[in-house]
Amino acid sequence: MTNNTSTIPSIMKAWLWTSTSGGMEKNLVKSDTAYRPGQSLRPNQVLVKVISMSINPADYKVPEIGLLYKCVVSTPASPGMDFSGKVVATGSKVTGVRIGQLVFGCVPLPNQYGTLAEYVVARDDVVVLLPEGVQLDHAATVGIAGQTALQVIKGQVKEGDHVFINGGSGGVGTYAIQIAKALGCQVTATCSTRNIELVKDLGADEVIDYTAVDLVQYLRKQGPLYHLALDMIGKPDELYRESHNFLLPGKAFAQVGNESHLSTAGRFVTPRILGGGQRPYQLVFFKNRHGDLEEVGELIREGKVKPVIDGVYEFDDAIKAFERLRSHRARGKIVIKVTPAHSA
Template sequence: MPTSSAHKNKTPKMYAWQFKTSTGGLENNLYLPAAGVPKPKITEDQVLVEVYSAALNPADYKVPELGLVARGMIPSPSTPGQDFCGKVCETGRKAASYRVGDMVFGTHGGPFGHGSLGQYIVVSKEMLAPVPTGLKADHMAGVGVAGLTAYQSIQPHVKEGDKVFINGGSGGTGTFGIQIAKALGCHVTTSCSAANMELCKNLGADEVIDYKTMDLVETLKKKGQVFSLVVDNVGMPSNLYGLCHHFVVHHGHYTQVGADIGVASAFQHAGNMFLPGFLGGGRRKYQFLSLKPNHEQLAQIGKWIDEGKVKPVIDSTWEYDDAPRAFERLKTQRAKGKVIVHVKKNIIME
């Protein structure tokens, strides 16, 4: 019997978490369409990946929860998630360096709305790297945004023997930052709460400051001008950059990574970038990091993980149906490392 035209033209489907609004919290608006969603198509420089594990990042919920601002940035409906580890299913003509069946990790890095909490994800070849043999999908899934951010915030600004201060060492980016700085031969001081001090020490931090019981700026000022780099994953205290000349060398650098999304935060960072020192601004080089696609840097992090120099830190793992609860965990801001969601169903995670 001949196949009907309607059947031949039927769009392939996949399963995916989606949302149409974030009012009341993204986690309260996620749903699984019973009929599935269209399977994405690739262009010549992209790769189609079947997602095994996905990792959540704060931006995955903070951007959708911007309200009216988010409407111009995110389509409706949308699938959240940026980071992943999975298997190559299809490659474009200009992405032939990847082979079907390869295990890869990376981050979507593109427009919000077509994320890693779907069965398949389309990714630029520059935002991927091969998974070293024997490493687990859960461990590699969280490398993308956090690992690449940590690398780009540190590596360009240091040399072996430099002292680095990382504000916020126990979160996703901070845990990678401590280890990457150590892999580059730096002395690392970091801040966290008392509950996370042991974690940061185990990751290699040479000194850990409990920001809840000590005045962070005053503690750093007492050390003198010793740090070549400050990486701020927190955005607080608000005067950290303005007073950093007391503890950062003259040619030093201040890289802003993490911060709240909002008007007050935007004004603070605008002031950091443009307000001159004689008007109360900072006196050291300031950069608000914008993540850039880089296959080679992802591959380097993968190599360090394979060598045992960097160990991905997993806070918790969640099955696919529990994705909303995974977001609830992330939003507590108490996660130590990455929050992972198993996306591929009915397999033993490796």
């Protein structure tokens, strides 16, 4: 039997956009009378009252594609994919979670009803129980960044392998360093001068200040050392093309969240004979998996991974949070408090 949602208000507070012209943050409007999703839940759906959510570059980059995105998503729409909160209703076939339990998870894009809202509907296979001792703010950062880092590293390396991470201070980078270390790898990571101590504290064995050295030349001098390279930045432009100088034969160069998708595609399809890269190239797209959400949550519970939070913003300050995200200066993740935990 489906849990009755008729006692839950049919409207909610949410940040909405109908246009992204000039940037998502310039178009967000706060509403206290937004339509609540999940008026009638499907058998495998869960209605969650959102306590915390975190934002990702995809939250503004994908909607800013423009007309193509609006062809598949109705507006007004709410941004956001990551969340933590409390289960308030479940569909008839949901067995993994119950009303009143604290959970976290991730909803997919494209989606009209994102997590920068008081309520969110998610499939039960992407809703995970909050591990004991894990903070809701921390769990709210797992969805995109935590899963991406786990998926790009796990299965590609083993204990003792060397991993190179270009961009160790961002959302995925801070997770990637810690997950690689939890798997027993040696980690070299790049960052700017102001983030050196942070990246060292996360466990990186070597930190390269990319503002102070010629990164490609530095790596070339080391010789083929690494079993995996993760590039979060997409710069310097010749990094992949020169990767055979620092990646072991047959080992992958994984691209995560490059700003220039056309540039990325060009690197992938350019034949080696015409100056393309000589190592396997992976363009990383995360997959939303219950097991991966659970695994990252367990790593946090065990203290092997500690989410890095750049700042926690109140719901009314969501625009400031997006401005901070777009600045590319955030260290780790940006969290927005949606509902006070005591009133969820």
